[in-house]
Amino acid sequence: MPRRTKPGWQKEIAMERIRKLFEQAENEFKKHPERSNRYVEMARKTAMRYNIQIPGALKKRFCKKCGSYLVPRINCRVRTSAKQQAVTITCLNCGSIRRYPYRKEKRK
Numbered sequence: 144m145p146r147r148t149k150p151g152w153q154k155e156i157a158m159e160r161i162r163k164l165f166e167q168a169e170n171e172f173k174k175h176p177e178r179s180n181r182y183v184e185m186a187r188k189t190a191m192r193y194n195i196q197i198p199g200a201l202k203k204r205f206c207k208k209c210g211s212y213l214v215p216r217i218n219c220r221v222r223t224s225a226k227q228q229a230v231t232i233t234c235l236n237c238g239s240i241r242r243y244p245y246r247k248e249k250r251k
């Protein structure tokens with residue numbers, strides 16, 4: 144392993160931080176939904192600064208348009224469409240709709 148890959152471990156730390164921020168966003172949502180949005184914002188900024196991608200599972204947890212942390216049945220609507228083989232997520236704050244193709248999840 145070359146030791147010069149400094150950005151590598153920095154990205155790992157950034158990724159860890161992003162995961163934690165989403166965890167905090169989830170924990171805070173019930174009491175302080177506005178804080179959750181703040182955590183999302185911080186996570187997105189961290190990702191941008193380190194030029195890393197937010198993992199797919201976490202990407203579905205916030206609205207790209209208005210930056211809200213999304214919780215199904217509370218501030219977003221999740222619909223699955225067998226015909227289109229996609230999951231549609233509607234943000235109830237700004238009305239933006241996003242579609243994700245199905246991915247057959249492996250069961251453990």
Ligand SMILES: [Zn+2]
Nearest residue numbers: 206209234237
């Ligand atoms: Zn939105």
